[in-house]
Amino acid sequence: MKMLVRFFVAIMQKYLPDAFLFAVLLTFVAFLAALGLTDKGPLEIINSWGNGLWGILGFAMQMILIVVTGHTMAISRPVKSLLGTLASIPKTPAGAGMLCAFVAGICSWINWGFGLIVAALLARELARRIKGLDYGYIVAAGYGGFIVWHGGLSGSIPLAVASAGHLVEKLTGIIPTTETIFHPANLIISGAMILSLPITFKLICPTGDDVHVVDQALLVDPEEIKEPKVKTLAEKVEYSRLITLILGLMGVVYLVRYFYANGAMNLSLNIVIFVFMWLGIILHGTPIAYMRAVNEAIKGAGGIAVQFPLYGGIQGILIGTGLAGIIAQWFISFSTVTTFPFFTYIAGGIINFFVPSGGGQWVVQGPINIPAGMELGVNPAKVAMSIAYGDQWTNMIQPFWALPLLGIAKLGAKDIMGYCVMVLIVTGVIMGAGLLLIPWN
Numbered sequence: 001m002k003m004l005v006r007f008f009v010a011i012m013q014k015y016l017p018d019a020f021l022f023a024v025l026l027t028f029v030a031f032l033a034a035l036g037l038t039d040k041g042p043l044e045i046i047n048s049w050g051n052g053l054w055g056i057l058g059f060a061m062q063m064i065l066i067v068v069t070g071h072t073m074a075i076s077r078p079v080k081s082l083l084g085t086l087a088s089i090p091k092t093p094a095g096a097g098m099l100c101a102f103v104a105g106i107c108s109w110i111n112w113g114f115g116l117i118v119a120a121l122l123a124r125e126l127a128r129r130i131k132g133l134d135y136g137y138i139v140a141a142g143y144g145g146f147i148v149w150h151g152g153l154s155g156s157i158p159l160a161v162a163s164a165g166h167l168v169e170k171l172t173g174i175i176p177t178t179e180t181i182f183h184p185a186n187l188i189i190s191g192a193m194i195l196s197l198p199i200t201f202k203l204i205c206p207t208g209d210d211v212h213v214v215d216q217a218l219l220v221d222p223e224e225i226k227e228p229k230v231k232t233l234a235e236k237v238e239y240s241r242l243i244t245l246i247l248g249l250m251g252v253v254y255l256v257r258y259f260y261a262n263g264a265m266n267l268s269l270n271i272v273i274f275v276f277m278w279l280g281i282i283l284h285g286t287p288i289a290y291m292r293a294v295n296e297a298i299k300g301a302g303g304i305a306v307q308f309p310l311y312g313g314i315q316g317i318l319i320g321t322g323l324a325g326i327i328a329q330w331f332i333s334f335s336t337v338t339t340f341p342f343f344t345y346i347a348g349g350i351i352n353f354f355v356p357s358g359g360g361q362w363v364v365q366g367p368i369n370i371p372a373g374m375e376l377g378v379n380p381a382k383v384a385m386s387i388a389y390g391d392q393w394t395n396m397i398q399p400f401w402a403l404p405l406l407g408i409a410k411l412g413a414k415d416i417m418g419y420c421v422m423v424l425i426v427t428g429v430i431m432g433a434g435l436l437l438i439p440w441n
Contacts, residue, residue, distance in 0.1 A: 001422065005204040009136075009418030016414040019303060019399040019406070023310040030314045030354050034321040045321055052316015053309045056357065060308030062273060064301045067407045069276035070117030071297035072290065074408070076283035079121070087125040093133040093211075096126040097141040097201035104145025105194040109152035113272040116401070119145055120408035127214045134206045135214035139409045140419035141201045143402050146395060147427050150388040151190040155181060156358030157366075157388040161381070167362065168370045172380040179381040186385055189434040193427045200426050204419060218410045227286075238288035244281055251278030297408075304403045311400060315355045324351055324364040332369065337376045341386040341435040344369050348390015356400035361391045382440035389431045396424040 017025065027049070034045045073079055086103075090096040100122050108115025119142025127135050150157065158180035160166050166174075180186060206212075227239050237243065251274070258271065284290040318324040331347040332340070348365060355361050365387045373383035395401045397420060399413035406413065 001203045002206070002210075005206075005419060005422050006210060008421040009206075009210075012414050012418040012421070016417055019403060019413045020307055020310075022399055022413065023307050023314070026354060027310055027314055027317075030317045030323070034317050034323045037326050038321045038323055040321045045317060048316045048320025049313040050316070051320060053313045055316060056308055056312040056360075059357070060304060060312075062270070063304050063308065063404055064298075065273045066113050066117065066276070067301045067304065067404045068294060068297045069273055069280055070121070070404070071408045072293040073276050073280035073283060074117075074121040074124075075293055075296065076280060078283050080125070083121055083125040084129075086122065087129050090126070090130065093130055093137070093207075094202045094205040096130045096133055096138055097205050098198035100126060100138055100141040101144050101197035101201045102194065104142045105148055105197050106145070108145045108147075108149045109190060109194065111154045111272055112146065112149035112152070113154070113404075115145055115149065116143075116405050117276070117408070119143060120405040123409060124219055128216075128219050132211055132213070134211045135218070135409075136212060136411065136415040137201075137204075137206055137419055139405065139411055140416035140423075141197075142409075143405050143416055143420060144197055144201065144396070144423040145194075146401060146405075147197070147392055147423055148190045148193050150358055150392040151181065151186050151385065153181065155388055157362045157384050157391070160359070160362055160366075161384050167366045168380070171371060171374060175381050175384065179379075180385055180388075183381065183385075183440065185382075185434065185438040185440045188438060189389075189431060192430050192434070196426050196430060197423070200422055201419075204422050235288075239286045241285055243287055244285060244290075248278060248282040251281070301407055303407060307400070307403065311356060315357065315360050318351070318354050319360075319364060324355065325368055327351055328365050328368045332372045335372075335376070337378055338436065340373055340376050340378050341382050341440075342432055344373070344383055344386040345390040345393070345431060345435055348387045349394040350390075352391045352394045353398055356391075356395065356398050358388065358391050361387060379440050382435075385440075386435055389435070393424065393428055393431060396420040396427075 016022070031045055031049070034040055035042060040048070074083070090099050100119065103122060104115055104119035107118045120139070123138045123142040126138050127133055149155065158177055161172065161175040161180065162177050164174060228235060231239060255275065255278070280293070281290050284293055327350060328347050331343040335343045344365070348361060351361060351364055355364055366384070369383050369387060370380050374380055397417055399406070399417065402413055402416065406416070
């Protein structure tokens with residue numbers, strides 16, 4: 001496996017472009033595919049692309065806030081101390097990779113935004129402490145945990161079909177999470193992947209000349225600025241712990257009421273951001289300390305701000321021209337009742353390159369694959385999860401979702417994707433075999 005991962009690391013380092021250029025190239029591929037496979041002309045395709053550019057603008061802002069608030073919280077003194085305690089457990093590079101992958105997998109299953117941030121922060125702390133640890137490897141271990149997100153508590157598709165008014169409700173009715181997230185088949189598949197992650201990263205841990213030790217400058221947090229002994233009125237307000245306490249208390253009261261009304265595991269993306277922001281405010285102690293940390297953290301969010309509109313445009317092409325439907329229908333054409341979930345999963349993996357959003361993928365595949373599966377006699381809950389698995393599978397070689405983690409780690413996609421190919425292979429087998437062999441009644 002080390003020879004194989006060495007090959008993939010070399011390939012990715014040599015040929016994988018910057019994440020921004022990757023999005024640009026995917027835009028061109030989507031345009032040419034739509035031109036060749038649909039009846040739309042160039043101007044119609046460009047119109048679909050332009051209409052989609054700002055379709056995920058709100059989501060882009062959420063992702064920027066995930067990076068900024070998570071990073072800001074991480075560089076507070078209490079969180080650095082907590083991460084340091086956890087990072088002190090492993091003593092070897094392989095042990096660090098195993099711990100990071102396992103923790104990231106558990107956290108991503110609970111909530112994908114939470115998992116990405118925890119993974120990035122833990123990877124940074126491990127890189128500070130473990131001698132001979134390859135930085136790209138440990139950040140990849142953190143991102144590898146993301147492979148289980150769509151079968152977890154924040155999975156877009158299983159939560160969508162459990163809600164009234166979803167796209168195919170007239171055909172399927174409400175599909176409760178007991179038939180998707182908490183179905184024994186999904187728990188077995190997700191559990192097997194989480195357990196496979198530490199083993200995989202132990203086997204592929206680089207040694208000797210393959211190790212690229214981190215530039216410690218990437219891990220330097222801003223120095224704490226001492227409070228002036230004599231303060232002006234403005235500075236008294238800026239350094240006021242009372243203001244922070246009152247604001248923090250307001251946030252705590254809101255969160256207690258929210259979780260009491262909605263349940264402790266109801267972690268929407270906005271609530272995750274809210275938690276990160278208010279914890280950061282409280283942990284930094286004063287308003288000025290928090291804002292200085294924000295100014296440092298926001299440096300890692302630039303790539304997200306630019307790339308999200310490009311993926312919105314790609315999604316516009318696939319949906320607006322019907323290209324995504326053509327891809328899905330092609331796989332349906334040669335499927336049987338046994339193989340239909342598997343080929344739905346493969347199709348989902350391909351479409352995910354161009355529409356790397358769980359909600360967007362459901363809009364593309366749900367109305368096509370659910371009716372086709374029901375005609376064959378396939379459980380619609382299984383079809384929905386097949387789409388979800390395809391979506392999460394190729395995230396391992398699609399840098400879109402790595403952007404928040406990379407922003408905090410201060411790395412590029414090519415630095416981690418060679419290792420992530422191995423996660424793609426191992427977990428791809430687990431998901432494919434699970435869909436073919438495990439009953440979903």
